[in-house]
Amino acid sequence: MPLFGSKKWNDGLEKTRTGFFARIINTLTGSEIDDDLYNDLEEQLILADVGPECSIRLVDALRDTVREKGLRTGEQALAALRELVRQEMEPEAGMDLSGRPAVILVIGVNGVGKTTSIAKLANLYSRDRKVLLAAGDTFRAAAGEQLEHWAQRANVPLVKAGDGADPAAVIFDAVQSAAARGYDIVIADTAGRLHNKKGLMDELGKIARSVKKAAPGASLEVLLVLDAITGQNALSQAQEFCRAAGATGVILTKLDGTPKGGCAVAVRQKLGLPIRFAGVGEGIDDLLPFSAADFAAALLPGREGTP
Numbered sequence: 001m002p003l004f005g006s007k008k009w010n011d012g013l014e015k016t017r018t019g020f021f022a023r024i025i026n027t028l029t030g031s032e033i034d035d036d037l038y039n040d041l042e043e044q045l046i047l048a049d050v051g052p053e054c055s056i057r058l059v060d061a062l063r064d065t066v067r068e069k070g071l072r073t074g075e076q077a078l079a080a081l082r083e084l085v086r087q088e089m090e091p092e093a094g095m096d097l098s099g100r101p102a103v104i105l106v107i108g109v110n111g112v113g114k115t116t117s118i119a120k121l122a123n124l125y126s127r128d129r130k131v132l133l134a135a136g137d138t139f140r141a142a143a144g145e146q147l148e149h150w151a152q153r154a155n156v157p158l159v160k161a162g163d164g165a166d167p168a169a170v171i172f173d174a175v176q177s178a179a180a181r182g183y184d185i186v187i188a189d190t191a192g193r194l195h196n197k198k199g200l201m202d203e204l205g206k207i208a209r210s211v212k213k214a215a216p217g218a219s220l221e222v223l224l225v226l227d228a229i230t231g232q233n234a235l236s237q238a239q240e241f242c243r244a245a246g247a248t249g250v251i252l253t254k255l256d257g258t259p260k261g262g263c264a265v266a267v268r269q270k271l272g273l274p275i276r277f278a279g280v281g282e283g284i285d286d287l288l289p290f291s292a293a294d295f296a297a298a299l300l301p302g303r304e305g306t307p
Contacts, residue, residue: 012280019259091274099219119150
């Protein structure tokens with residue numbers, strides 16, 4: 001599946017690039033490479049929501065690169081930082097969609113853009129694959145109706161049951177139906193609010209088992225949806241969510257809405273999970289498969305404004 005071009009990333013990260021990261025770019029390109037520069041850069045990365053630990057590590061790595069390669073200009077230091085961010089964000093491997101069907105569970109608290117992300121995923125994958133949605137959030141009133149609306153917009157079928165139905169049973173039916181009817185991918189919603197972490201673990205474990213029972217050849221990815229605007233404030237909660245739910249990757253929504261796009265770097269470092277998709281707008285086409293190279297180039301372009 002082809003990635004969107006870098007223009008989509010440039011447009012999506014405009015608020016970030018012209019906000020806190022504009023100061024970072026100006027600091028690097030307008031200063032001598034010395035200890036004051038490194039101190040200023042570290043402070044500005046922290047202000048841009050990269051987080052203290054990751055900011056210190058990036059600046060230390062930049063210092064080493066400058067020394068080892070004999071870099072002398074701010075533009076060279078900027079290019080080096082861009083490459084370090086790319087390396088920081090690069091996933092070790094792609095998503096496992098090899099199953100028959102491939103199942104994607106989408107998890108996250110309410111209000112982060114979970115349902116719209118599911119619709120955007122469906123729209124993205126349905127271009128070249130057969131996609132089925134499953135309304136596994138039976139806890140929140142009208143969640144199924146909301147997902148049905150988005151399924152119609154994305155022109156994909158939906159399996160749902162009434163409020164209060166067993167989520168594992170709904171997803172079992174969807175996966176079994178997909179396997180029987182030759183669908184490639186099942187994208188399943190899950191409840192955004194659960195009473196406690198034990199409940200979360202129990203329900204997600206039950207759902208995972210139901211996937212394998214419904215189709216032994218199915219593969220499973222669990223994507224955690226996070227809101228980029230909340231930045232560092234969401235990370236402690238996200239860490240608990242990840243531990244409970246066994247997430248394998250992240251969908252970072254509303255990245256176009258924050259001047260502090262460094263939160264993407266903090267998410268990768270703190271959660272230890274790859275960012276798989278980034279939301280850069282409200283349109284159904286505005287969910288981008290994550291590209292570390294496009295992200296770094298859009299975040300830290302050269303002085304001329306082109307990555």
